[in-house]
Every structure is written in structure tokens, then in C-alpha cells.
Amino acid sequence: MQNALWQRGTWWPALAIFLALATITFYLILIASNWIYLGLGDTFYFFTQPRMWQRFWLTVWTSTVSTCFSLIIGIPAGYALSRFSFSCRNVFASVIDLPIVVSPAVIGAFLFGITTRFPFDLISEHYNIYIGRNVYGVLLVQFTVTCAFCARLMKAAFDSIPPKFESVSRSLGASNFRTFFKVVLPMAKNGIMASMIVVWARAAAEWEGLMLFVGASEGKTDIMPFAIYLDWNGGMMGWVVSMTIVCILMAVTAMTAMRLIGGKSHVW
């Protein structure tokens, strides 16, 4: 019987499914242990504190705004990478990949360097705009980290649309611009929506760059992951565990939405 099982090759799917289930179980235990550690009473206490919801809404709105800015740049950049050939295209593609492969801490340090030097220091002084240890700094870090990521995802979304649709549209008299808005964008809609959620989740999870460039400022820059780090250092384990639960719920919601929307696209 064992020999027959081996010969039919069913051991391989069985092993693969077992390993997948074991991995999922491991993560579920991690999440559950947090909740067990916190207990029902403390869960209720921390989840009803204004400090928790102030940090939650700060995370949500900063991630949403930075995602919007990333989309404004990322959609055209992704389209350009997907469709047009131009000189130094590979160099451009490598540069845009940098924020993906380089640690966000490096980006934080880079932003700190650039915003304190000519001409940005003069510009910010002249217009009395300070970007640093405030919410603008949070937005700048989130934007810098996610913009390139967004462009890459958008490229994948546009790659899934066969170029012949554009050729047909243009042969019917539509300009490049009209073709993009009337044909390409609607066809890439699911891929763009799914990518947008991933970009949002990436922005909401950012903290290394914030640590270097923005720093801690209670009620101003402490988005969820950064607040977890700060409270960990302060030994406030109840806050840490309750916020990790919120972060996990946010991530699960985002990824479920992405799969529901992106399931119809070729990107995810």
C-alpha cells in the first residue's frame, strides 16, 4: 500500500499541503498568543483609549494621502516603463528600483541629508515650510518609500494589457492620451486597485525611515508601526500588543480586499 502511494506520487501534494498548513498554523499561533497575552479585559481597555484611535487614524490618513501622491507619479511612470522604449530605460528602471531594494532606513537618512542642504534648506526657510519632525515628514517618507514600489506594481498592471487594444484605439482616431484614459486605464482597473491597496499597506507599515528622518513626536508622527517601536522601548507591553493586533487586522483587511479586487486581474 505504501509502495503504491509512493508510486502514484501522492506523497508530494500531501507534503506540500502539510507544510502550507503548518506555516499558516504557526502564524495563527503567533497572532493568537498576542491576544491571549493581552486578555479580554485589557483588549477592551486599550481599544477604547483615544490614544489608540488617534494613532490609528493618523496611520490611515497619512497612508492614504501618500498613496494618492504615489499613484499620481506611479501610474504614468509604470505606463512609461511598460510601453515606451527610451534611451537609458534600463538605468531609469534601476534607479526606480532603488527604494525597493534599499532599506527604508537608508531612505530616511537620505531624506534627512537632502532636506537640510542647499537648496531645500533655503526654500523651506523662505516659504516657512518645515519638513522634518512633523506629519509632512511622515508623508514624505511614506511617499518616497512607496512611489517606486507603486510604479513597479503599475508596470505589472499595464503589462497585463495587450498593446493591440491601444493600436486599435489609435487606428480608430483616438490620441495616445485618450487611448490611455478610455481604454488602458479602465482595462487595468482591477490591477491598479489591487496595487493601490498593497501600496497603502506598505505605507502604513513604514517605520524605519520615520525613525531616522522624523523621530518620535507623540500625537504627531507616531503612526502604528512606529508607535509600537516607541512603546516597546518604553516597556509599555500592553500598548505594544494591542497595537500589533490592530496592525494585523489592518493588514488582513487590506490583503483580503486586494485579493477580492485583484483576483480578476493578472497582477495578483
Add this chain to the structure above:
Amino acid sequence: MIEIQALNGNLGGFRLQDIDLTVNDGEYMVLLGPTGAGKTVLIEYIVGMYKQDRGAILIDGQDVTPLYTEERNIAYVPQDYALFPNLNVEKNIAYGLEARRLPKEEISRITEETIANLGIGYIRHRMPLNLSGGEKQRVALGRALATGPKVVLLDEPLSALDENLRAIMSHELRALQRKTHATFIHVCHNFEEAAAVADRIAIMNEGRLVQIDTLEAVKANPQNEFVARFLKTQNVFEAVSDGKTIKGNGIVLNKKNPLTGTVIAGIRPEHVRLQSENRIGETNTFAGHIVDIVPKPHFIEYRLDVGMELTAFLIGDVPYGPGDAVCVELPAEHLILTGKN
């Protein structure tokens, strides 16, 4: 009228070489050739997807090569029609009219006319995903013709359809072209499909145009061995001609011809005749036997051995069976002779 003059292009290593082609107003031209011959690439150059290395494309005397695709007034229907999946049938047809910023009443009138002409009123609100292959083709044609293009380019428009529907749609295509008097350039690799629709055919191979003529003329006088074989002449063999006789594969054929030396000889299977044995010895008749008989929908295919293998297509019952001795006649008037490639 569309004129392609000495068009040369290089696309990822594939070269389109010295393409000269003129398609008259209201003509149905079929670009015919095997896969990889460059037919689709030529169409894409006409559409304006790529810039050529040399040569020009003229439409009604105007050089359109410097123009963008949207300025050429060419309608392009790709292989699987590329109907915009986010628009319903009516909006797909109106797309080109809206892109040209026609008045709303005009868009509405032309769209209605097109829908009525093609008989697709019953699917006007359907999305492309919910259309059959034939319906998709009608919608794609309607969308292409609604803008009143000077030239309609069809890239293998029937390849996605099953055999029965292909026959029906090829007749519809021809009828539509006659009705609209538009100039059609149709790419395909199927001889029967070309025969059903074409006024003239242009045969392509390895990035070059090999022969341009009516189907009958090309069948009667294929320019070279490739054309002869591509048009399913089948009984093709190498021979030596002295201007009066053609010798090859163990048989001697009599036919006065202007060629001398090594030639390619052939005869279409429908022109091979089976005679009673007592005619052996007459001009161009040979003793042989039937190797196999394959019934086809509209004829019977006989595989013969006369010292060389021959194929004959005959209609109706012939009183022979496999292994029977027969007399095979290759009529001189149907012999095709061409130089080597």
C-alpha cells in the same frame, strides 16, 4: 488606393524586404503566406505601429509614413478582434466616432446605421465577454467601418472561428466589402479562406512578397516552387526541360514551353485524370496503380503510383479500388512549369 513602395523594416531581427504592393480602391486583397512570413508585421507597418527603415506607404497619393496611427484613417481589426471589454457593443462601435469628436447626433445616426447594416441590434447592449466568435467579428467590423476608413486591415479575422462559421463569415466579409466598397487587406495563411474572399492575393515568404495576382493566375502560373507547394499543387517534382519534353522522376511529359534546364514541374490534383488501361501509350499517359483511396467531403482523393507518387482529386464514383491498375493522364494544358526558387 494604397501603395506600398520599397518598404523595408527590421523588427527584432525579422526583416521586411522591398515590399511593393498596390491595392486599388474597393479591392479585396489577401496577404497569404505561412506562419512567420511577415504578413502581420506588414499590416503593423501600415497601421503605423513601427517606423520603417526605408520606403513609403501612400494612401490616395499621400505619404502617410510620417503620420501617427490616428492620423492615417486606417481601420485595424486584429486577430481576436480586440473589442474593448469595458464598453458594450454600441459603445465599441461609437468609439471611433467619439474619438473624432463628431456631433452627438451624427455619432448616434452612424452607430444606428452600422448596427442595422450588420444585423446586430439584438446584442447592442451586451458586453464583449458575452458574445460568440461570429458576433465579435461583426462588432469588430462595425467598429472599423463606422469611421469610414480608406483602408480596412484584417489580421487573420477568421482564425478564431470553427470551420462552419468560418465559411459563413468569409461570405459575410466579402458581401460587406462589396456593399461598402471599402478597400480591404486581409491577412491569412489558409488557401481556402483566401479563395473565398480575394480579388487578388499577394503571397509572402520570409519577409518578401513573392507573387501578386488573381488566385486563378497564381494557381495557373506559380512563380516558383514555394508558391506551387503553398497553393497545394501537391504533385510537384524536379525535372529537366528541353523546351519540348520534361523528364523527371522516371516519366517523360510532352509540353512545349519556354524553359530549358532544371525546372519545377507540377499538376494540381484536380487535373489528374484516370483513364481505362487501353489508353496507355498516348501522350502524357502512364501505367500505374491505386495505392490508397481517401474519401473527402466534396471529392475522393486517390493516391497513385506511376513510378512517382501522385495525388488525384475526383468527383463522383470511380470504379477502382486500392491496388487496381489504372492509366493516369497528366494533360499538357494543366502542367505547371516554373524555374527553381
